[in-house]
Amino acid sequence: MEKKKPACGLCGRTSNLTKTDCCDNWICDDEHKYVPFSYEATSCSRNHRRYTLCSFHYNERHDGKWQDCEKCKEEFDLEDYVDMGTNEFNFEKLSNPPKISIKCVNCGFKSNSMNDFAYKTSKGMYCIKHKCQKKAMTF
Ligand SMILES: [Zn+2]
Numbered sequence: 001m002e003k004k005k006p007a008c009g010l011c012g013r014t015s016n017l018t019k020t021d022c023c024d025n026w027i028c029d030d031e032h033k034y035v036p037f038s039y040e041a042t043s044c045s046r047n048h049r050r051y052t053l054c055s056f057h058y059n060e061r062h063d064g065k066w067q068d069c070e071k072c073k074e075e076f077d078l079e080d081y082v083d084m085g086t087n088e089f090n091f092e093k094l095s096n097p098p099k100i101s102i103k104c105v106n107c108g109f110k111s112n113s114m115n116d117f118a119y120k121t122s123k124g125m126y127c128i129k130h131k132c133q134k135k136a137m138t139f
């Protein structure tokens with residue numbers, strides 16, 4: 001009889017797992033492999049810890065579920081809030097994320113999905129168009 005092995009809830013790997021403090025899910029224990037300044041999502045645990053409301057909410061010791069938390073909402077710009085609640089580093093995503101409209105500061109493109117944007121600088125968001133990404137990098 002084979003027992004179902006635990007797997008990382010984000011990428012499905014089954015080795016080197018640990019449990020998240022915030023939500024008790026299996027996740028890759030790969031933090032040490034992270035390469036600074038690489039844009040590859042090499043670390044599931046790091047990504048979940050740094051880029052999700054789940055972990056923020058836990059670390060700030062807010063009450064209740066992060067999905068219903070007003071404090072979390074106040075803590076971030078709306079687009080960051082929505083991104084942190086719906087990005088692929090979440091085990092459970094916001095079911096009804098507030099509608100947002102983000103504008104690329106370089107070309108004026110508008111969208112309500114963070115997936116259409118590649119960079120955020122102090123000037124604002126840059127979309128995924130090549131010329132806009134390039135602009136953001138040289139900023
Ligand atoms: Zn993983």
Ligand SMILES: [Zn+2]
Binds near residue numbers: 020022048
């Ligand atoms: Zn979590």
Ligand SMILES: [Zn+2]
Binds near residue numbers: 056057063066070073
């Ligand atoms: Zn919270």
Ligand SMILES: [Zn+2]
Binds near residue numbers: 105106108126127129
């Ligand atoms: Zn653009």
